[in-house]
Amino acid sequence: MAYNDKVIDHYEHPRNVGSLDKDSSxxxxxxxxAPACGDVMKLQIKVGADGLIQxxxxxxxxxxxxxxxxxxxxxxxxxxxxxxxEKIRNTEIAKHLALPPVKIHCSVxxxxxxxxxxxxxxxxxxxxxxVAS
Amino acid sequence: xxxxxxxxxNATTPVLPDVVEAIVEALRTVGNPSSVHRFGRNARxxxxxxxxxxxxxxxxxxxxxxxxxxxxxxxxxALRGIARAPVMVSxxxxxxxxxxxxxxxxxxxxxxxxxxxxxxxxxxxxxxPALVSVxxxxxxxxxxxxxxxxxxxxxxxxxxVHCDAVQAFGKIKVxxxxxxxDMLSLxxxxxxxxxxxxxxxxxxxxxxxxxxxxxxxxxxxRAGTENVxxxxxxxxxxxxxxxxxxxxxxxxxxRDAAExxxxxxxxxxxxxxxxADRLPNTxxxxxxxxxxxxxxxxxxxxxxxxxxxxxCSSGKVATSPVLRSMGVEEAIxxxxxxxxxxxxxxxxDVDRLVQAWGALFARHGARLVRPETAA
Amino acid sequence: xxxxxxxSQPIYLDYQATTPLDPRVLEAMMPYFTSKFGxxxxxxxxxxxxxxEGVEKARAQVGSIIGADEKEVxxxxxxxxxxxxAIKGVAExxxxxRDHIVTAVTEHKCxxxxxxxxxxxxxxxxxxxxxxxxxxxxxxxxxxVTDKTSIVSIMAVNNEIGVVQPLKEIGEICHAxxxxxxxDAAQAVGKIDIDVNAMNIDLLSISGHKIYGPKGIGALxxxxxxxxxLVAQINGGGQERGMRSGTLAPALCVGLGEACAIAQKEMxxxxxxxxxxxxxxxxxxxxxxxxxxxxxxLDSRIPGNLNISFAYVEGExxxxxxxxxxxxxxxxxxxxxxxPSYVLRALGVEEEMAHxxxxxxxxxxxxxxxxxxxxxxxxxxxxxxxxxxxxxxxAQAGVDIKSINWAAH
Numbered sequence: 002m003a004y005n006d007k008v009i010d011h012y013e014h015p016r017n018v019g020s021l022d023k024d025s026s027x028x029x030x031x032x033x034x035a036p037a038c039g040d041v042m043k044l045q046i047k048v049g050a051d052g053l054i055q056x057x058x059x060x061x062x063x064x065x066x067x068x069x070x071x072x073x074x075x076x077x078x079x080x081x082x083x084x085x086x087e088k089i090r091n092t093e094i095a096k097h098l099a100l101p102p103v104k105i106h107c108s109v110x111x112x113x114x115x116x117x118x119x120x121x122x123x124x125x126x127x128x129x130x131x132v133a134s
Numbered sequence: 135x136x137x138x139x140x141x142x143x144n145a146t147t148p149v150l151p152d153v154v155e156a157i158v159e160a161l162r163t164v165g166n167p168s169s170v171h172r173f174g175r176n177a178r179x180x181x182x183x184x185x186x187x188x189x190x191x192x193x194x195x196x197x198x199x200x201x202x203x204x205x206x207x208x209x210x211x212a213l214r215g216i217a218r219a220p221v222m223v224s225x226x227x228x229x230x231x232x233x234x235x236x237x238x239x240x241x242x243x244x245x246x247x248x249x250x251x252x253x254x255x256x257x258x259x260x261x262x263p264a265l266v267s268v269x270x271x272x273x274x275x276x277x278x279x280x281x282x283x284x285x286x287x288x289x290x291x292x293x294x295v296h297c298d299a300v301q302a303f304g305k306i307k308v309x310x311x312x313x314x315x316d317m318l319s320l321x322x323x324x325x326x327x328x329x330x331x332x333x334x335x336x337x338x339x340x341x342x343x344x345x346x347x348x349x350x351x352x353x354x355x356r357a358g359t360e361n362v363x364x365x366x367x368x369x370x371x372x373x374x375x376x377x378x379x380x381x382x383x384x385x386x387x388x389r390d391a392a393e394x395x396x397x398x399x400x401x402x403x404x405x406x407x408x409x410a411d412r413l414p415n416t417x418x419x420x421x422x423x424x425x426x427x428x429x430x431x432x433x434x435x436x437x438x439x440x441x442x443x444x445x446c447s448s449g450k451v452a453t454s455p456v457l458r459s460m461g462v463e464e465a466i467x468x469x470x471x472x473x474x475x476x477x478x479x480x481x482x483d484v485d486r487l488v489q490a491w492g493a494l495f496a497r498h499g500a501r502l503v504r505p506e507t508a509a
Numbered sequence: 510x511x512x513x514x515x516x517s518q519p520i521y522l523d524y525q526a527t528t529p530l531d532p533r534v535l536e537a538m539m540p541y542f543t544s545k546f547g548x549x550x551x552x553x554x555x556x557x558x559x560x561x562e563g564v565e566k567a568r569a570q571v572g573s574i575i576g577a578d579e580k581e582v583x584x585x586x587x588x589x590x591x592x593x594x595a596i597k598g599v600a601e602x603x604x605x606x607r608d609h610i611v612t613a614v615t616e617h618k619c620x621x622x623x624x625x626x627x628x629x630x631x632x633x634x635x636x637x638x639x640x641x642x643x644x645x646x647x648x649x650x651x652x653x654v655t656d657k658t659s660i661v662s663i664m665a666v667n668n669e670i671g672v673v674q675p676l677k678e679i680g681e682i683c684h685a686x687x688x689x690x691x692x693d694a695a696q697a698v699g700k701i702d703i704d705v706n707a708m709n710i711d712l713l714s715i716s717g718h719k720i721y722g723p724k725g726i727g728a729l730x731x732x733x734x735x736x737x738x739l740v741a742q743i744n745g746g747g748q749e750r751g752m753r754s755g756t757l758a759p760a761l762c763v764g765l766g767e768a769c770a771i772a773q774k775e776m777x778x779x780x781x782x783x784x785x786x787x788x789x790x791x792x793x794x795x796x797x798x799x800x801x802x803x804x805x806x807l808d809s810r811i812p813g814n815l816n817i818s819f820a821y822v823e824g825e826x827x828x829x830x831x832x833x834x835x836x837x838x839x840x841x842x843x844x845x846x847x848x849p850s851y852v853l854r855a856l857g858v859e860e861e862m863a864h865x866x867x868x869x870x871x872x873x874x875x876x877x878x879x880x881x882x883x884x885x886x887x888x889x890x891x892x893x894x895x896x897x898x899x900x901x902x903x904a905q906a907g908v909d910i911k912s913i914n915w916a917a918h
Contacts, residue, residue, distance in 0.1 A: 020902065035915035036861035036915065039824075040823070146547065149542045169523060171523065171828070172519055174526070205755075231745075329758030347625070348589040348618055431553065434553060439556050
């Protein structure tokens with residue numbers, strides 16, 4: 002399979018790999034996908050007092066396109082408000098990385114991951130409730 | 135020119151030098167076209183380039199080309215892949231068409247070996263076959279069939295049309311769209327390509343059942359790892375096939391000269407399909423009262439390679455069903471040989487043929503009836 | 510673009526997908542592309558005889574490597590055609606008395622698809638499961654074969670996991686019930702000793718391009734005594750004793766013959782060399798990476814194959830990383846799809862582990878240096894991807910990944 006240069010770049014030099022403390026109240030964690038499907042993404046955001054996303058980290062088990070999709074969204078969400086970040090669509094990710102049709106699901110997963118992370122953060126900060134990751 | 139004259143180009147042709155070069159290069163590269171790594175992708179690219187070349191040569195699109203292992207396999211795939219009955223074929227088809235399925239209907243030919251279109255239409259109306267198969271040019275006589283007409287009539291009555299163009303390809307222009315057929319069989323080794331590679335060109339609207347079950351190669355129409363180097367060689371040969379038609383003109387001169395001079399030696403000798411449109415390289419001629427086997431052996435001793443019919447059945451000394459279907463009597467049919475010219479032949483080969491043929495005729499053919507040799 | 514690789518050619522470790530043509534084979538083939546170009550079925554002139562002579566010598570060479578008589582060898586376009594011809598040919602010929610076929614779930618796709626095709630035509634097919642090591646259970650086979658079974662098709666060596674089935678015992682069980690034993694030996698010939706008589710094999714498929722011969726050619730061994738009869742699958746000129754029509758390609762036949770002759774001669778030494786390379790690889794990988802698992806039996810296995818699951822790493826991303834290595838993540842025919850290997854699934858390998866597996870094939874041109882580079886590349890990328898893997902992180906933290914309720918995706 003021939004990969005797009007941007008996918009290769011993110012695969013070889015992934016941005017923001019790592020983990021944030023999922024128990025911290027300013028961190029939202031999204032964990033999506035399933036090992037049996039060949040893709041699992043963990044995406045975390047750290048939200049500042051100003052409501053902007055200060056930092057984002059990811060870890061991904063999946064193909065190069067899945068890694069690139071998650072790496073890309075960590076770049077995109079930084080500095081955005083939650084509402085802005087929530088508007089990121091998988092089609093934008095797929096377009097930016099020129100994903101072929103069989104890899105569109107990777108971008109869908111990345112969109113789901115960011116939404117899940119935001120939801121987690123909101124659930125935590127809003128209701129001050131522990132959410133299982 | 136060599137001391138031997140190869141005049142059996144309808145059986146197989148020498149591989150063209152540029153084709154050999156491409157084959158050897160492909161043989162030296164490793165890779166399964168189904169593998170995703172670089173080696174595999176490279177092999178895939180070679181196959182797809184060849185597919186374009188073959189498609190272009192017959193005015194089809196690359197997606198319509200299914201690579202197979204031989205012309206025989208292509209014909210089997212066409213006739214059995216439609217999986218609908220009945221099937222009607224002409225009386226002069228190669229065995230790989232005639233015997234591909236059981237219980238075929240036979241469309242007769244006239245005394246020149248041309249499909250009788252009147253009879254063809256009547257049979258179509260009566261039996262309503264699902265598929266019709268008529269070859270573009272006969273391998274033994276070289277007689278060209280009215281395939282465009284056949285296709286028009288057959289389509290008008292709802293039948294699909296297959297055409298075995300194995301023998302015609304590279305000798306006359308083969309244009310799938312102009313012919314109007316749904317499926318077209320081709321073989322590499324008849325056009326200066328290698329043995330072991332063929333193709334069935336299939337109109338994309340046709341749902342073809344594969345002959346071989348297995349991997350999803352050739353869009354699920356033909357399983358098995360692609361014969362990469364064979365396909366590459368086929369592609370190069372096909373790309374040159376239409377340029378080489380010039381060569382056919384040269385073959386025609388040689389054939390016409392041979393025909394004229396042999397007839398001068400034996401005015402009674404029948405040339406089969408003489409007044410029909412024929413491939414420019416093919417001469418099917420009788421040596422009165424001299425059995426074909428005797429002729430081919432004597433000519434071989436004189437360094438001339440010809441054949442007593444099609445190569446596949448020439449081991450058996452049976453008279454040609456093609457000639458029999460043209461109404462040629464058994465006694466005459468068994469005295470027919472096929473001479474087929476090709477690249478590399480010159481007038482020297484014609485001279486040699488005429489001399490050896492003439493000498494043999496002088497010895498045996500002086501109108502004495504030879505006893506039947508026991509088969 | 511390519512700044513990293515000095516020598517741009519990757520290291521070929523995919524010998525089960527296809528093998529490079531041995532230069533000695535090419536040399537033997539060359540005359541048949543240039544001077545000896547006759548149609549081997551042209552009986553009327555020297556061109557034809559010369560080609561026929563080459564073809565017949567090759568037939569004897571193919572027969573020799575499996576202990577068969579040359580008259581029992583039919584040339585085909587490849588193992589796929591051989592397998593189709595063997596199974597359909599026998600099933601159709603004997604269908605009035607026997608309408609049952611036995612095969613195994615780990616067979617090559619072309620065997621399984623052929624059996625499914627026959628099922629649609631009214632034949633009954635038993636698909637034997639395999640044990641965790643990839644071998645069939647002989648007792649299950651014994652129970653499956655009946656006096657209605659016409660043919661049992663069990664591959665000699667699996668293309669993905671390289672395991673060798675107990676051929677002799679399988680043949681005995683078949684013959685006790687009067688069934689024919691067919692084996693797809695595309696991955697076995699030239700790698701393990703095969704003797705069709707000692708092993709009770711009635712039909713055997715061979716592929717050219719898996720044994721350093723050309724693509725586009727294969728062979729089918731068909732026993733003559735007691736005679737196995739087949740319905741031809743390609744009709745026409747009646748070549749190959751009526752069992753397979755079509756003009757033979759002398760260059761390819763000669764290539765297959767030469768490939769068999771070389772393999773037969775060199776197999777004893779080559780097997781030892783390959784086993785050493787394989788063990789070197791496996792030992793190094795296991796020493797440097799935790800949580801790697803070998804799929805398929807190690808002892809009953811050809812020397813040139815490994816199939817390894819690297820837990821918590823996804824196979825395709827690993828392939829992308831180790832681009833200096835040409836390896837396969839599953840069988841070549843299916844590896845373009847996203848489905849995990851059905852062979853590994855049949856061994857009971859869980860789907861997530863099947864996704865992380867690589868098939869590494871060593872062969873005639875593999876060097877120790879290449880093996881060492883391969884180890885380095887794989888260790889480096891597995892480590893990097895695990896550092897990036899949320900599953901690895903959880904596993905290290907002691908989370909049981911199975912305990913998580915993963916959303917179906």
